[in-house]
Amino acid sequence: MALDSRTAIALISIVFALQSVPLILVYLLANQYKGINYWLIGNVLIAVGYFLVSLRGVIIDFFSITIANIISILGLSLLGLGVSRFTQQVYPRYFILALNAIWLVIHLHFTYINDNIIIRIINYSGIGSIIFIFAAYQLLSYKDKRLIISIRFTAIVFLCSASLFLIRIIVVLLNNYSNPLFDNSLSQTLLQISYLIMSFLLTVGLVSMISQRLYEDLRTLAIYDFLTETLNRRAMQLEINKEIAYFNRRKEQFALILMDIDRFKSINDNYGHDCGDLVLQHFTRTIKNNIRKEDALGRWGGEEFLILSRGSNVEDALILAERLRSAIESEKVITGHTIIKYTLSLGVAVYGIHGTTQEQLVKAADKALYEAKNSGRNQVAIATVFL
Structure with missing residues (x-):
């Protein structure tokens, strides 16, 4: 039985909103770590963006299409930037800004000049996959061996999520959908379910990285002298x-x-x-x-x-x-x-x-x-x- 796409999109919105709760808790416990606030705000933005998309046809298109997509892309970007901040690597602000600018130009053109929802989906999914692949790359190049398990797990989830974006592009190109956003085919159902699973696993990965770093830092404080960085x-x-x-x-x-x-x-x-x-x-x-x-x-x-x-x-x-x-x-x-x-x-x-x-x-x-x-x-x- 196929899952109604509008319902699935609403569920994704709810999942991202609920996943903000553990991120709020870890932020309150470990706000000394950079990047957590980016992940928290990113989750909230994605939740709001998907919620607006689920209201397509109920509210005016400007909010359910343009505003919804802008908010969602900003949310995805913050997830990627949060990785850079957390791992204390090169902060690719201008790279992300350039991607967002390219996405926005294409989106506006194929929304208000030459309306084409397939191109909009390809545009959104393509930018999302690039952001997530870059986040996975930064995680895999991170040198802190103390966090190797949670880092690799989260990197794999980012790569799997990027793969889902790419699969979505292929599915849209291979099928002649009249409305690919709310199509209720088996392939779309599987994609939506996969999005739900990956969004949950991504939060698990982010929280596990924070928890593991907090544990290791507390362990370090317990055995090392702070001033000289020698054993106590x-x-x-x-x-x-x-x-x-x-x-x-x-x-x-x-x-x-x-x-x-x-x-x-x-x-x-x-x-x-x-x-x-x-x-x-x-x-x-x-x-x-x-x-x-x-x-x-x-x-x-x-x-x-x-x-x-x-x-x-x-x-x-x-x-x-x-x-x-x-x-x-x-x-x-x-x-x-x-x-x-x-x-x-x-x-x-x-x-x-x-x-x-x-x-x-x-x-x-x-x-x-x-x-x-x-x-x-x-x-x-x-x-x-x-x-």
């Missing part, structure tokens, strides 16, 4: 516990290097806390550039930082610590007309030699750091052997 103390403790468990299985040593910026309080007192923050950020960048990817770096507290050096024995750890000390000594922080030079003291402890628990190992590294400080700063000290 709790996360480092978990990393050390994992490494101890790995040692118990494989007997592979690892080292802790506890570091403290020398006379950091004087930097804050003399130059201000903003400069102190710049020093901390400069420090962590320098350290990251001089350790391996498999090593973990975390802020242990204040100006103290801890490195978990995997697979390192005493000699390896001392070489690394000396390299870090030398790297910091040769660096300087320039802010405005101010040049700040600073040094670093380090304490080294190796698991199995200087301790057999996390508490013992950290305490050993801390004592070694204290020795380096008391011996004149800007040097490396090794912990005493654990008995």
Whole structure:
């Protein structure tokens, strides 16, 4: 049994309107993410546009044809632009404006000069497919691996929706419809049902991308220090516990290097806390550039930082610590007309030699750091052997 096309168009309008509700909720929860407002407004515009189309013959043609199509195209455009904003990629404002301008010229010509509904449908579907293909391309080229599942799902939905637009063009061209908009044939029925499904899946994809990013960002806040973008103390403790468990299985040593910026309080007192923050950020960048990817770096507290050096024995750890000390000594922080030079003291402890628990190992590294400080700063000290 064929679905009445006017009813199907009205249903699509209702679906888009209802789908605005979850977008409103996620916008209220995560309005720090760009693009959500575009998707929300786009959904509302598409809902209004389709509703006006469903009233063709009931209200004047200017509203049910021209205004309805303008609103719908703007809605589709906002869905595409929302992807650019959300993924923080090139914002194709002028590209979308050009597409809309081309569409509008063709639409007006084949509405008021040479009335041809088939050309209008091809025009609308063609522009819609281009916008959705571009949105899918931007999603698939997005590099944030944390969102890969929701990103790919949404990209596939955009591509499927673009395919429906193209299929609609083919169906209209292959069939001699007197009124292709409200034709009740099986092909039109299947297309309308497919539109309903894709519109629902598209909202699912958009909401899942927002939810996944929110989850990942909250997870990042839970394990990373905001200022230095290093692991926080709790996360480092978990990393050390994992490494101890790995040692118990494989007997592979690892080292802790506890570091403290020398006379950091004087930097804050003399130059201000903003400069102190710049020093901390400069420090962590320098350290990251001089350790391996498999090593973990975390802020242990204040100006103290801890490195978990995997697979390192005493000699390896001392070489690394000396390299870090030398790297910091040769660096300087320039802010405005101010040049700040600073040094670093380090304490080294190796698991199995200087301790057999996390508490013992950290305490050993801390004592070694204290020795380096008391011996004149800007040097490396090794912990005493654990008995």
